[in-house]
Amino acid sequence: MDFPPWMQRAIQARLDEVTARIELDTELSRVRGETDEVFEALFAGKDVEQTPEYAEWENRYIVSKGIENERLYMQGLKDGIQLTVSLLGQSMPEENDTKA
Numbered sequence: 001m002d003f004p005p006w007m008q009r010a011i012q013a014r015l016d017e018v019t020a021r022i023e024l025d026t027e028l029s030r031v032r033g034e035t036d037e038v039f040e041a042l043f044a045g046k047d048v049e050q051t052p053e054y055a056e057w058e059n060r061y062i063v064s065k066g067i068e069n070e071r072l073y074m075q076g077l078k079d080g081i082q083l084t085v086s087l088l089g090q091s092m093p094e095e096n097d098t099k100a
Helices: 005-023 026-042 052-099
Strands: none
Touching (some): 005 052
């Protein structure tokens, strides 16, 4: 099923808005900052994948991506529920009118 162009634009605009809001999130900014610091420490060693710093960076990176994905998922879930309720709310009066 293809969405009409106006709906695709609305979905894209909402995704852009939510992504921008997540980028400004203080917890995520803190975690990303810590991740960047640890990543920079990696370049001091020659075999970075074998260093404890690499393991630390990898762990922090995974955590930051997890937080980001969780926030995107939750916002998507909320938006989907709102859209469903709105669509059902608009279609229900029509169904009630035909039964009356």
